[in-house]
Amino acid sequence: MMRKHNGMKLRYIISMLVLLTILLTTLVTGYSMKAVLNETLTENYLNKNYEYAKKTALDTSVLIEEMKENVENLSKSIADGNFTQEKMNQWYLANGNSFNSIFSTDDQGVVLWMSPLKIGNNKVHPGTQLRDPLMNKALEERRPFISSPYLVQSGNLLILISHPVYDDQGTYKGTVGGTVYINGENTMNSLLGNQVILDNSSSFIVDHQGTIIFHTNKKDINVNIAEYPIMDIISKKESGSAKFIGNEDIEYFTGYAYLENTDWVVVSQTPVSIMENPLEELTKKVIINSLPLLIIILIAALIISSRISTPLTKLAVFSRNAIVNGKVHETNKQIQLKSSISEVRQLYHDIQEHIQLLTDQNQKDGLTGLSNRRIFDSQIKDWVETKTPFAVIMFDIDRFKLVNDTYGHLVGDDVLKYVANILQDYCREDDGCFRYGGEEFILLLKGIQTEEAVQIAEKLRTGIANTISPTGEPITISLGITVLRDEDHHPKTIIERADTALYHSKQTGRNRTTIYEQINEKSASSK
Structure with a gap:
């Protein structure tokens, strides 16, 4: 009776914990949704x-x-x-x-x-x-x-x-x-x-x-x-x-x-x-529409909690019997329990390593190995808030859709990795190389102004244009440049300037570098 009571108590505790979690999550979600x-x-x-x-x-x-x-x-x-x-x-x-x-x-x-x-x-x-x-x-x-x-x-x-x-x-x-x-x-x-x-x-x-x-x-x-x-x-x-x-x-x-x-x-x-x-x-509508799903989740959670608690209950019974009898039972079932204990420990260890691996992967783009958009947003926000001088070079691959359509997406992926490898050659220790999305990349250059950024951008552009890509022939890129201004208080305005300069490069022939500040100067001079 004691062993049975102990096993059921653990199951109920887990079930109540799951139920409480679901209810609290529902309340928090409802409050957050309303907010x-x-x-x-x-x-x-x-x-x-x-x-x-x-x-x-x-x-x-x-x-x-x-x-x-x-x-x-x-x-x-x-x-x-x-x-x-x-x-x-x-x-x-x-x-x-x-x-x-x-x-x-x-x-x-x-x-x-x-x-x-x-x-x-x-x-x-x-x-x-x-x-x-x-x-x-x-x-x-x-x-x-x-x-x-x-x-x-x-x-x-x-x-x-x-x-x-x-x-x-x-x-x-x-x-x-x-x-x-x-x-x-x-x-x-x-x-x-x-x-x-x-x-x-x-x-x-x-x-x-x-x-x-x-x-x-x-x-x-x-x-x-x-x-x-x-x-x-x-x-x-x-x-x-x-x-x-x-x-x-x-x-x-x-x-x-x-x-x-x-x-x-x-x-x-x-x-x-x-x-x-x-x-x-x-x-009201969201709560009513969500209620069936919440009930299904609750039932599923209770079933899963029962399946989780069952082996733990058996483990508790096995441990209790070992203490009471002074030895480990020698049935196949009990051997499996002993084996499962080892696997749980190993699983815990593996999960910890896997979490660490996921944390590392969360900062990298899975295809190119460059830092991803999340890290870019964090880096540029920090530099803007601390008024750290920097330049932004935003570029993308010209006619990349045509590459995919002509050579297939596998070759397109190889082209992205090829560009990422070249881009890393231009990153200093304090700089940042990012895959911004799709065929678009960003280079954050710390502590430099427009002239130096243009030199780096042109070296990058000509380097890619003069190298054979995985397609069997060179590809080209279009670039846009801007720098941090005194009046900049949010990364969005800087990114928009770089994107505007990049778009100008696209509109004026591709395979070229455009400085955002020169767009306005040219417009003013043309008027």
Whole structure:
């Protein structure tokens, strides 16, 4: 009875341990899954609102620049002389709905021409002297400017885009202005009002004083939000995304984009509560869908644990009998137990060695023997964080697919090993040679700058091009080079530069080396 009790106790302990592990794993997985889903949804909403705000800001900036240019062109036409009311009307019609009205004054602010001549109940007409603060500013400063939105008698927000008029001798003759009702019938309102807003999101534009000058919900127009936390970010004239507390203490996923030519900020936001239901539904679905698999795993684990515990239980019984009887039983079964004990010990020893072997292999590419992508990511991250000077040479084999298609994948593998062997000849003790993926390789050169990197890259390129490969003829490679910059804070930007340079080598004929910094210089010189 004692021997049986001892054997069952061990089996139960292992089974309970497996059950506890499964339950804890399920809980941790569920929690982690929810955290990942929450992070993913948060990132998606922040990115969506930022992209929306950035697009709206870009479209608005382009429109305003076009309007500024139109007003400037009108001022030049007036300065040329022989300008008439008819020409003003033609110019107004030619600009479609860009402006609600346009006008020109002399150097004292007296209206010379305007179109349309009648705007609602507006009493301004040619011959009227404009005395409002905006016109005084335009007459005094005699320079182009875009006014801040201000409320007119009609209750609408208006901006003024003005440009001075100078004759050929540089004498100031007056000013030209175009008025735009932000919520009137014009191109700007059409642009802002036609943006598509989904899933309870809202969009608005706020000026530097915190006044909302446009909002998808019109009742919020002209509301001041200067005290809201988001204004701390907006005041820095930056673009980005973050979570902010808005009105009624509601938290929002907020994207914002700054317009330099107006000092406005476009804001797009979505309530954080929008993702509560999707997150809950997704979590339920994943748990429900995972439950059958978890049950199967649990049953399988219990069966396996039983099979593991059985020989251990038999071993315990055998040991107990040996102690009680003072000798080892001499049956074949008991000999097998004794033999199995030796195998377990050997298995434990082998597993330990195998784990060490796997650890070593985890750092190497199985085909070429070079360091793998995991080690590359770790090495470049460390060098970037410690600001260790280095250069990156990224290259791949030209037309490698053709090699595989022509000679077969076995020869293709030989070509990869052949290139890896040559690459290792160029690695110093502190450098790193990596297989980045497929037919792509990377050489990290510590403590060198562009000129030395180019020399090494060219030696590598010509060395491979002048050597017979496993295909029976030479192959070529294309290379891209970049170096660590002071402003680099993440390996991704460095890798992207090297990849761009490599792509440029591919696009410009292959079998060549491209320095990333020279791509921009060539583009600038060609312009």
